Amino acid sequence: MADIVTNEIRTDDTGDGTDTAGAGATGDVRRNLAAIDEVIARGRFKDDWASLQRHRTPQWFEDAKFGIFIHWGVYSVPAFGSEWYSRNMYIQGSKEFDHHVKTYGPQKEFGYKDFIPMFKAERFDPDAWADLFERTGAKYVVPVAEHHDGFQMYRSRLSHWNAAEMGPKRDVLGELTRAFHEHGLVNGASSHRVEHWFFMGHGKEFDSDIHEPMRRGDFYWPAMPEPDHMDQRSTPYPTAEFLEDWLLRSCEIVDEYRPKVLYFDWWILHEAVQPYLKKFAAYYYDRADEWGEEVTICYKQDSFMFGTATPDVERGQLAEAKPYHWQTDTAIALNSWCYTENNQYRPAAEILQDLVDIVSKNGNLLLNVGPKADGTFGDEDLAVLTAIGDWMHVNGEAIYGSKPWKRFGEGPTQIIEGQFSDAVKKNFTSRDVRYTINGDNLYAIAMRAADDGVYRFERLKNGDAEHNADFHGLIRDIHVLGGTGEPLDWTRDDTALEVHAPGVGGDAPVVFRIAIA
Structure with missing residues (x-):
């Protein structure tokens, strides 16, 4: 060449x-x-x-x-x-x-x-x-x-x-x-x-x-x-x-x-x-x-x-x-x-x-x-x-250009570390979540859709530094990527951030864009 x-x-x-x-x-x-x-x-x-x-x-x-x-x-x-x-x-x-x-x-x-x-x-x-x-x-x-x-x-x-x-x-x-x-x-x-x-x-x-x-x-x-x-x-x-x-x-x-x-x-x-x-x-x-x-x-x-x-x-x-x-x-x-x-x-x-x-x-x-x-x-x-x-x-x-968040994720499914493990089925659930950041947004990614349309992100619960909470920021709004474009309903307490996204289905990961104020 x-x-x-x-x-x-x-x-x-x-x-x-x-x-x-x-x-x-x-x-x-x-x-x-x-x-x-x-x-x-x-x-x-x-x-x-x-x-x-x-x-x-x-x-x-x-x-x-x-x-x-x-x-x-x-x-x-x-x-x-x-x-x-x-x-x-x-x-x-x-x-x-x-x-x-x-x-x-x-x-x-x-x-x-x-x-x-x-x-x-x-x-x-x-x-x-x-x-x-x-x-x-x-x-x-x-x-x-x-x-x-x-x-x-x-x-x-x-x-x-x-x-x-x-x-x-x-x-x-x-x-x-x-x-x-x-x-x-x-x-x-x-x-x-x-x-x-x-x-x-x-x-x-x-x-x-x-x-x-x-x-x-x-x-x-x-x-x-x-x-x-x-x-x-x-x-x-x-x-x-x-x-x-x-x-x-x-x-x-x-x-x-x-x-x-x-x-x-x-x-x-x-x-x-x-x-x-x-x-x-x-x-x-x-x-x-x-x-x-x-x-x-x-x-x-x-x-x-x-x-x-x-x-x-x-x-x-x-x-x-x-x-x-x-x-x-x-x-x-x-x-x-x-x-x-x-x-x-x-x-x-x-x-x-x-x-x-x-x-x-x-x-x-x-x-x-x-x-x-x-x-x-x-x-x-x-x-x-x-x-x-x-x-x-x-x-x-x-995904593109994103950075890891302070915590990579949460959920019940454990990852086997090391090579030649991809044949082991992981059976991820909607409670298995991964986090990335990009620009002004934090992304919470549920590994699959929730049957009831309710998603819980325990890493994003209410809290403060004194109580070792992971997230202290202010949330402006939350959208699901590929959705209607309308902000989603959500609540946040000292156990989790809970987001309602009915109508989302399938086995592929579901991505929530969380705009930080």
């Missing part, structure tokens, strides 16, 4: 996808690594945690609150199991292994690479995607640039196994970036490349198309044995050759597409990755300084030193409000991040309840959707996105 940025990193185009292991390519790697060091040397961020702690979360990110994540790639062709199909189809005895043999034949005759020509994306319309996400109410969008399978969804000078040269033969990330800009959406990207170190390793355990000899530039390279415990020191350690390749790929995404938010999956936590991770962060932040942009990195499981990037909770939430900004990433489907023919979809009302809970606690929600291989979205995905967009159109003033 030369119209967006002049490249800092350059690599000779070898033309065959394999010469990257040759002597000329080794020189290219050395020159490109030196170019990264030059950017860091002249920038204000250095590759150490003390320097990176000077980074600040962008204001646009704190105000945005809601983004869209996109898992789309070669794994969308089999559309079976999950986006981990490329790994699991090589694990003997797995459902993916059996499905693959039955549907496509033995792995030695039809391997994962053979899905690439089937990934045609013949109905992919980036402008239509951007329009859909804008109508959904998202403010930023994070497409997967490269997943664990090693297939890049963008034009690359570092590998020919990419969507611009194979499969769709389109620069997917580039086309989406342009469309996002035209629709006023902030562009992001995610890289899951580091897990490719071991992701295809099971294919070496039997007669498949994954076998030695293998070298840098090969699609399946390096296909190392998968660790029994994927912790910070699991073996075999990623090599310098692999990690230099990871660093160059990550910096290439930055230089070519200028993402304002970059998301990494979990295995960057590994001890061997850490020096390269710090180098990447310094490079990214320094490049953003050169562009005059505010950017952030989203990470999981303490992969970064706290205060140097944005912490993310995968498929989960936090139980209390935090003084720092954070993000949840989750998916519309409970069982998979990509499209499969048997996805288990979450109702839009439940996703909106989670969004409200997260925003009240100083967080963002990054919601994933998985398109089909042809570039279209399933009816279930479209229904959920449309319902979210309709709600955000009415109630967005309580």
Whole structure:
């Protein structure tokens, strides 16, 4: 995308996808690594945690609150199991292994690479995607640039196994970036490349198309044995050759597409990755300084030193409000991040309840959707996105640009803190309330409609500082967003603020704008 940025990193185009292991390519790697060091040397961020702690979360990110994540790639062709199909189809005895043999034949005759020509994306319309996400109410969008399978969804000078040269033969990330800009959406990207170190390793355990000899530039390279415990020191350690390749790929995404938010999956936590991770962060932040942009990195499981990037909770939430900004990433489907023919979809009302809970606690929600291989979205995905967009159109003033109140909320339903808890149904009631503030208004958000039309907000009861009441302000009037526009009847005593809003129904959150005198 030369119209967006002049490249800092350059690599000779070898033309065959394999010469990257040759002597000329080794020189290219050395020159490109030196170019990264030059950017860091002249920038204000250095590759150490003390320097990176000077980074600040962008204001646009704190105000945005809601983004869209996109898992789309070669794994969308089999559309079976999950986006981990490329790994699991090589694990003997797995459902993916059996499905693959039955549907496509033995792995030695039809391997994962053979899905690439089937990934045609013949109905992919980036402008239509951007329009859909804008109508959904998202403010930023994070497409997967490269997943664990090693297939890049963008034009690359570092590998020919990419969507611009194979499969769709389109620069997917580039086309989406342009469309996002035209629709006023902030562009992001995610890289899951580091897990490719071991992701295809099971294919070496039997007669498949994954076998030695293998070298840098090969699609399946390096296909190392998968660790029994994927912790910070699991073996075999990623090599310098692999990690230099990871660093160059990550910096290439930055230089070519200028993402304002970059998301990494979990295995960057590994001890061997850490020096390269710090180098990447310094490079990214320094490049953003050169562009005059505010950017952030989203990470999981303490992969970064706290205060140097944005912490993310995968498929989960936090139980209390935090003084720092954070993000949840989750998916519309409970069982998979990509499209499969048997996805288990979450109702839009439940996703909106989670969004409200997260925003009240100083967080963002990054919601994933998985398109089909042809570039279209399933009816279930479209229904959920449309319902979210309709709600955000009415109630967005309580979300966008809002700040947490002194108390995030109240109510009987307890939130399980931590990752991978979004499958646990919360069963919110109308007594479960979350609070945000924006301008002159305090917003009380009931997690669902009350059957009798009566809402009680105990945090807003009468009281004074002497009796430790939470709210001492004067209320001018109260409206329900999306209502008739007429002020609501309300009373306030030493037990609660009680608001009457008959005729409001449904499972989605109900937002009350409380104007403070």
